[in-house]
Amino acid sequence: MTRLLLFDIDMTLVHTNGAGRVAMDATLLERYGVAEPTAGIRFDGRTDRAIFLDALAKLEATSDGEYDALVEGYLSRLPLALDERGGTILPGVTELLDALERADSTIGLATGNMRAGAAAKLGHYGLWERFAAGGFGDEEVVRANVVRRGMEELARIAGVAGRNVDCIVLGDTPLDVEAAHAAGARALAVATGSYGGEALAACGADWVFADLSDTAAVLEVLLG
């Protein structure tokens, strides 16, 4: 049995201080001239594709060309937004990733970010190279499919495709937990985002931590 570990990005590994929303809002403002274009649209736990489609539906701009233009504008603005917002790597993340590297763990991403957005965000904090593969929010609206893709990609890269694998997903929202379970994985939830430990336990998370700073305790779960 090979253990695969898939990490969510926003509010699990890093807190970009809203850089994604800033980049998207700036793109929409320039293109459509509306103030606060993403007000009322939920971001956390969802795929970029789902968020972009919601924003365009709200603006009644639903053609494929509009979607592509939004993605291009978002990705071109994201690096500057990351610089300006001054976010941070969340507590214990660097230490945990170091320990997993020493343990030769197979780690990847299961994130609602599109691949290029994930690379920009994690690259900004020097973490992108840590992850071998992943499932991303470019094509998928349903997060469980992101987890499935992440598992497949990671298994393929680890050379264990088609063999017995088990997978733990690390995330900060009930949607991460639901998606993990729907994809046949277990879920370790961290209360570093908008949801507290009780809410994460109530939605069925297999393990709940306040954050990832207790490296030994988290490793016991991930490698156990």
Ligand SMILES: [Mg+2]
């Ligand atoms: Mg998240």
